[in-house]
Amino acid sequence: MTLPSAQPILRTIPRDAHAISRKDISPNALRVLYRLREGGFGAFLVGGAVRDLLVGGHPKDFDVATDATPEQVKALFRNCRLIGRRFRLAHVVYGREIIEVATFRANVDDGSGDREMHEGGRLLRDNVYGTIEEDAIRRDFTANALYYAIEDFSVRDYTGGFEDVQARVMRLIGDPETRYREDPVRMLRAVRLAAKLDFTIEPATAAPLPALAPLLRESAPARLFEEALKLFLSGHAVASFERLEHHGLLAAFLPETAQALASNRSGALRRMVIEGLRSTDARVANDEPVSPAFLFAVLLWPAYCRDLMGLQASGVHAAEAQRRAADRVTLHLLNTIALPRRFSLPMQEIWLLQSRFNQRQRKRVFRLLGHPRFRAAFDFLVLRQHASPEHAEDIAFWTDVQSQPGEAVAAQLEARAIEAAEAEDAPRKRRRRRRRPEASGG
Missing domain, CATH: 1.10.3090.10 (cca-adding enzyme, domain 2)
Structure with missing residues (x-):
């Protein structure tokens, strides 16, 4: 099955046209990027870290995308472990910091059985690897489909995400209804990221939310618990709650x-x-x-x-x-x-x-x-x-x-x-008893 897509058009934003500096990137993430490049693989900082750095934020997590398979990543790093069935990933561990390394995902099913979709359109497993262009198209929001290249310090944009970040807009890649059905938790992610970044949700991206909100009940309760913590424990709880109400998601969540x-x-x-x-x-x-x-x-x-x-x-x-x-x-x-x-x-x-x-x-x-x-x-x-x-x-x-x-x-x-006891037991004022007169003799 082929995922919904748009035609990728590469735009390269040179170093002097964006605000990302290596001094704001985790040294461990830079170490992973350079090691992958030295091993002959393509490697890019990707996703939320690039997005947040562009708007002057301070990311806590740094993710890397590469054309190396998880097994090839593990061969390069002794401090690496492979995780996940639904999405096979490599975690490179430096003390308490984990650099997540994901292989570029393809946009088509190669028939190997490593992509599985539910009848309702929900993506259950996705381990078919592809090119950076395919990887960009299959990401959720344009703002998350930006790649920072370590070799020339440029930002590579295939979906118009750079302009959306500048305009502070959250926009889904592809048909919104199809993408929400593919993973209903994306509806909560749209609200959470908009609240966190003070972005607006683009009208076509926001329109299906009230009607598709009941799909959240089909999501794994454990995933929704994790999403609840991200919504309300990331410093933007009020904005997240108000946006859940505004977009008709609170009644389902x-x-x-x-x-x-x-x-x-x-x-x-x-x-x-x-x-x-x-x-x-x-x-x-x-x-x-x-x-x-x-x-x-x-x-x-x-x-x-x-x-x-x-x-x-x-x-x-x-x-x-x-x-x-x-x-x-x-x-x-x-x-x-x-x-x-x-x-x-x-x-x-x-x-x-x-x-x-x-x-x-x-x-x-x-x-x-x-x-x-x-x-x-x-x-x-x-x-x-x-x-x-x-x-x-x-x-x-x-x-x-x-x-x-x-x-x-x-x-x-x-x-x-x-x-309290004295007030309760205070004796009532006694009535004075009239003295009976003595009987007179005679």
């Missing part, structure tokens, strides 16, 4: 959240989600850790609230309703996104601890303070203030408690308990 937000007329739940994602972006910008458990607690909170209200309205006891709502939302998520248990269990704990912040009994206060998820749950409580101001008193109390030593907290709680 996070269906229960989308339903809950649509039914929340006040918009309070959406305000909280946006604020949570804004906080996530700030932490990423400051190189602070962000837990996927907290991220998904934010993203799925509207769905949890919706299920919880439904269960309580049907007469389920509050504590039981909380547990059942948490389990139900988590189970439904797994149909789309494979959230590992190491994240889903802490996520549920963050939700379930929310009802304990109104407790003031000494034992329960210290028990909650000692809970391993206390800090995450408290941060979540603070976040809820953006949806409703009713949590101000609890936030003030627990902020004060955390700032004091344990003895002071214990004394404060003991005094509160005594005051």
Whole structure:
């Protein structure tokens, strides 16, 4: 089967006409490029690194494309391992950095069985090798089909990607609907890259998104989990979420959240989600850790609230309703996104601890303070203030408690308990009993 294609037209952008400098490229990536060239192979920096360098970014990953087969790459590098069945790749390992080396893929099926497509048009395996021209055509977006040549420091463009990068436009190569059916995750990639780079999605590329969004449910849940982390933990979570909404993808990607937000007329739940994602972006910008458990607690909170209200309205006891709502939302998520248990269990704990912040009994206060998820749950409580101001008193109390030593907290709680007991047991004012007059003799 032949992949959808356009006629490649080579344009070479010389060194003095672009902004890429070797000093901004990983030394290990340069080492791989030079070694491949010395071995007699063509080798180019390709994809996102070239794109990001052209717009003044600082890529974290550097990928290489070559006409050497994975086995030939492995023969050149002792620190190389081959990975993947769907796409056979070579990883050249330098300590904690991995340079991914991919062989040029062909645009036609050679009959060897190394290209396999699903009946719906989804590409299942692609290990048929070809030329750089064929490789450029079969890449997803024009902005990702740019090749930096180490021999003359030029950029080679076969699809018009250089102009698209200059214009800050995301454009699919080939027929958009066909390319999305080939790999539905491309729809999420279009949104993510546009959000990351502040690009617009070209109209023909954006047009099929709402209609084809249900195809995401055919993608592997593990892939969608990885894509969720890229969408929301790369420092552009708010922009990604808003673009998912705008292009009609949220209902397929996070269906229960989308339903809950649509039914929340006040918009309070959406305000909280946006604020949570804004906080996530700030932490990423400051190189602070962000837990996927907290991220998904934010993203799925509207769905949890919706299920919880439904269960309580049907007469389920509050504590039981909380547990059942948490389990139900988590189970439904797994149909789309494979959230590992190491994240889903802490996520549920963050939700379930929310009802304990109104407790003031000494034992329960210290028990909650000692809970391993206390800090995450408290941060979540603070976040809820953006949806409703009713949590101000609890936030003030627990902020004060955390700032004091344990003895002071214990004394404060003991005094509160005594005051409460005295107020409850205060004797009612006795009515004065009239004295019965003595019986007179006589």
